[in-house]
Amino acid sequence: MSNSNDIDRLIEIMARLPGLGPRSARRAVLTMIRKRALLLGPLAETMQTVARTARECLTCGNIGTSETCAICRDERRATGELCVVEDVSDLWAMERAGVFKGRYHVIGGTLSALDGIGPEELSLPRLKDRIEAEGITEVILALNATVEGLTTAHYIADMLEDSVRLSSLAQGVPIGGELDYLDEGTIGAALRARKPL
Amino acid sequence: MSNSNDIDRLIEIMARLPGLGPRSARRAVLTMIRKRALLLGPLAETMQTVARTARECLTCGNIGTSETCAICRDERRATGELCVVEDVSDLWAMERAGVFKGRYHVIGGTLSALDGIGPEELSLPRLKDRIEAEGITEVILALNATVEGLTTAHYIADMLEDSVRLSSLAQGVPIGGELDYLDEGTIGAALRARKPL
Numbered sequence A, B: 001m002s003n004s005n006d007i008d009r010l011i012e013i014m015a016r017l018p019g020l021g022p023r024s025a026r027r028a029v030l031t032m033i034r035k036r037a038l039l040l041g042p043l044a045e046t047m048q049t050v051a052r053t054a055r056e057c058l059t060c061g062n063i064g065t066s067e068t069c070a071i072c073r074d075e076r077r078a079t080g081e082l083c084v085v086e087d088v089s090d091l092w093a094m095e096r097a098g099v100f101k102g103r104y105h106v107i108g109g110t111l112s113a114l115d116g117i118g119p120e121e122l123s124l125p126r127l128k129d130r131i132e133a134e135g136i137t138e139v140i141l142a143l144n145a146t147v148e149g150l151t152t153a154h155y156i157a158d159m160l161e162d163s164v165r166l167s168s169l170a171q172g173v174p175i176g177g178e179l180d181y182l183d184e185g186t187i188g189a190a191l192r193a194r195k196p197l
């Protein structure tokens, strides 16, 4: 395509990223090459570092650069509160909102009979263990407002029974909406107006 | 945001690429980290290579990995024909169409009084030099079908007078359309139906 194997290969790999196709990958690569000092060099270097250091937090499932992520290590975080999210991107969205001061638990998806995703495929047994081991008294469900998210929330409510105060994000999360698309204000409002399950 | 400086920096640089914003950059980085062996590692490595080797062809302006690009080096290419394009991405679009067997001249934009882009800012004097030095007998203008593209085409026609056979892509290029968006078939049809200026 560009008649250079390395450039073609770079375009081909970039095109596999979510949100990019062949055309936007070509544009991105041309821009990177033109702004080599500003984009291509720093990107290559940072990717190499991240490829070497990125890892999943063994406690909460967040992605960071150590065995225990910065949030789990942060002693100013309220230890009795746990916010349950589907995905790391949702955890980051909560953090951008800056309204939750406890810790997180990334379950890694939603229950789905169709896709064969049961409690064991998500980290739900581990959630139960953590609640006991860490003396958690309040769990906030920040799952996406989708059918699968609601099903999963009900399952968690049944699993935890009355062992903790349980609530879920409420006001402000539109039906069918995904957390990662919401602005900080909406997430903040939803957290403050959370309703007990 | 992710509470890791390197990951945040990677997201921040990715978000500067055309077609990506902060949100798609976050998604892309999470995907890269999850598919480290398939995406992050190979990307970092290929970027490093491209950052070291990519350069503009001194003859035509194409981006490749040598002083003279593979197209300019290719002796099977018709030496008397030159296709003039605005941008490297347009050259690549022509090559994907696979219908032009000559060589290229990337002028690097279009004339624009408003933006202070005159013939010297584009490689138009150099186009004239090449035509003499390389004994070019046919020039095909494959500029975008925009007002600026048409203005530039007229300027080139005046500059070259009757020194070469001059034509421009015609049928199939929609008014206001940009070359890089067209499918191969449309580009092929436009080349075959090119009309003399």
Ligand SMILES: [Zn+2]
Residues within 6 Å of the ligand: A057, A058, A059, A060, A061, A062, A068, A069, A070, A071, A072, A073
């Ligand atoms: Zn953690």
Ligand SMILES: [Zn+2]
Residues within 6 Å of the ligand: B057, B058, B059, B060, B061, B062, B068, B069, B070, B071, B072, B073
């Ligand atoms: Zn060349």
